[in-house]
Amino acid sequence: MATAVHTTKQLRTLNYRRKDNIALLVLALPCIIYFFVWHYLPMAGLVLAFKNYTYTGGVFGSDWIGFRNFTFLFSSQDAVRLIRNTVGYSIAFMIVGNFFAIAVALAIFEIQSRTQTKIYQTVLILPRFLSWVVVGYISYIFLSPTQGVFNLILRWLGAEPVSWYQNPGYWPFILTFFNTWKNVGLNSIMYYAALMAIDTQLFEAARIDGANRWQQILHISIPSVISLLTILMLLDLGRTFRGDFGLNFQIPRDIGLLYPATDIIDTYVYRGLREGAFAISTAVGLFQSVAGLIMILISNRIVSRINPERALF
Amino acid sequence: MRTQAELRQQVVLNIILWIVCLFGFIVPLVIVITTSFTEENSLIANGYRIIPRETSLEAYRLLFRAPGKMIDAYIVTILQSVIGTFISVLIMGLCAYAISRKAFRMRRTVSLFILFTFLFGGGLVPTYILNTQYLGLGDTFLIHIVHNLANAFYLIVMRTFFKNIPESLIESAKMDGGGEFLIFARIIFPLAMPAFATISLLGLLDRWNNWFTSLVYIRDESLYTLQFLLQRILRDFEFINAIAAESVTNIDIQLFQAPTESMRYAMVVVAAGPMLMVFPLFQRYFVRGLTVGSVKG
Incomplete structure (x- = not known):
């Protein structure tokens, strides 16, 4: 008798479970469908990388040409330039961006007035709310060859004005500047939070031992953000092959003369799409996806060794 | 208890941060606004300035006549x-x-x-x-x-x-x-x-x-988002002239010189201004979104 009751109870929970499972699956379904259609179906389109795309043939009817798109790509000057620029900018942004974010966080952390702290953080975060298009307008105010602020200053100093938009040499600095400008506010807040988490007794003890503010920064503040810095750098490393299309497209205004310094994989793929070079563009995109996947797996592996809490998966 | 040295350090740090905030962040945004109020010929002659030599509302007038x-x-x-x-x-x-x-x-x-x-x-x-x-x-x-x-x-x-x-x-x-x-x-x-x-x-x-x-x-211009409209205006001379021409149907278009430069920036102010006032109010949410640290699978 007792066992029979037990079984019906079990049966009932089992029924419940099945009903629950179906209900939960229904809730998850819209998202599953979305990811299937807009993330998994395009993966099938990657076959284009191995085809000679023709409009009449489409994705599946065009002829297979093996790796010829890739051999064409890697034997051209483009490949070297694209990889160098994409990876180079990622690394530059990672180093310069984190450096300034930490410097700003340390400076604001030293400020004793709460109101001042709030003002600085609010002002520094403002560019984060602007689109790259608007940042493009702002950059033009400074870089415009005839009316730009930089050239006004140069002329005022008696120097020759510079044609910024005709000279690729300046662009690594310009792009790094604007990337840092847009992101430093929010990133510094992350480091600021890490500094706020430090036990104040540490500073007290250091002060009693006779350490001045500078020594406290050097021996307490900086070491305590190092672990966050390591993690963030590693996560950035996973994105080395993913460029910022908005930055590299809007600030140099898609000017061909500047491509040697500003063209990254993402802008190249977009131009290919515009010009109808679907197969080559897909090949470049596939290369980017595969290289990106490898980098993410490497970075995630290292992160999970150092701090499993921070690992993505 | 504050020592003399600490006080001096506070002052120096505050000055540095104020300079960075002012010249790096506030001035560029202010120039966008003042440019939109600058008289076009003065803008071409004198360049982008914090305080315009000659002000004009012409850019906004044209913009709102055919918005x-x-x-x-x-x-x-x-x-x-x-x-x-x-x-x-x-x-x-x-x-x-x-x-x-x-x-x-x-x-x-x-x-x-x-x-x-x-x-x-x-x-x-x-x-x-x-x-x-x-x-x-x-x-x-x-x-x-x-x-x-x-x-x-x-x-x-x-x-x-x-x-x-x-x-x-x-x-x-x-x-x-x-x-x-x-x-x-x-x-x-x-x-x-x-x-x-x-x-x-x-x-x-x-x-x-x-x-x-x-x-x-x-491709359809009536389906553009604001930011893309801005991009077309910045890049495309024809486009801004077409917008200006829409608002001056009665005047001889041949003689009309649109204040394209100040109009562009007036457009930025109208398009990006309102939300730039709103989003900072929710700053703490953006910060939280960033610091949601442990994302484990």
Whole structure:
């Protein structure tokens, strides 16, 4: 008798479970469908990388040409330039961006007035709310060859004005500047939070031992953000092959003369799409996806060794 | 107790930070505004300045005389931001709730299915072909909604948040006969309000500032988003002249010189200004979105 009751109870929970499972699956379904259609179906389109795309043939009817798109790509000057620029900018942004974010966080952390702290953080975060298009307008105010602020200053100093938009040499600095400008506010807040988490007794003890503010920064503040810095750098490393299309497209205004310094994989793929070079563009995109996947797996592996809490998966 | 040296250090640091904030961040934004109020010839002669030599409201007058394109862009931007963010947060919330439940037997499979899209994808060209040639979404309003509707990273952030809600709460609601959707709406949603607010604001900001979708998919000018309208105006001389010409039908267009430069910046002020006032009010949500640290699978 007792066992029979037990079984019906079990049966009932089992029924419940099945009903629950179906209900939960229904809730998850819209998202599953979305990811299937807009993330998994395009993966099938990657076959284009191995085809000679023709409009009449489409994705599946065009002829297979093996790796010829890739051999064409890697034997051209483009490949070297694209990889160098994409990876180079990622690394530059990672180093310069984190450096300034930490410097700003340390400076604001030293400020004793709460109101001042709030003002600085609010002002520094403002560019984060602007689109790259608007940042493009702002950059033009400074870089415009005839009316730009930089050239006004140069002329005022008696120097020759510079044609910024005709000279690729300046662009690594310009792009790094604007990337840092847009992101430093929010990133510094992350480091600021890490500094706020430090036990104040540490500073007290250091002060009693006779350490001045500078020594406290050097021996307490900086070491305590190092672990966050390591993690963030590693996560950035996973994105080395993913460029910022908005930055590299809007600030140099898609000017061909500047491509040697500003063209990254993402802008190249977009131009290919515009010009109808679907197969080559897909090949470049596939290369980017595969290289990106490898980098993410490497970075995630290292992160999970150092701090499993921070690992993505 | 403050020593003399500490006081001096405070003053020096404050001065440095004020200079950085003022010249690096406030002045560039101010120049955008003053440029829009500058008389065109003075602008060409003297360049971009913080304080214009000659002010003029001509740019705004022209802009508001024929604001058709801008109003269209505003409507498209508002609709796609609000509708898109609502649907996006709703479907991500439902899915995140499902995969946060231990009772859901397929939660690992579904999580992996979603997480994989974060690691690998088809890229721009295959997505473009799918949207335009197979789904017929090119040049439609719907593409604004569909683009980036769900995002693996946000989904995992939400799931992490939901996992902190005690299972016993859900179990007891179930005893009272609540269905899964009801539990989501009545228990999870109110408890996870901060997570929903954060993800909504991040989504809203992305969508408000979106120009990429219009750049790739939209040809019809009445379906442009604000930011893309701005981009066309900045790049395209013909385009700004066409907008200016719309507002001066009675005057001989041949003789009319549009103040294109100040008009451009007036457009930026009108397009980007309002939201630049609004978003900073919700700053703490953006900060929280950034510091939602432990994102574990």
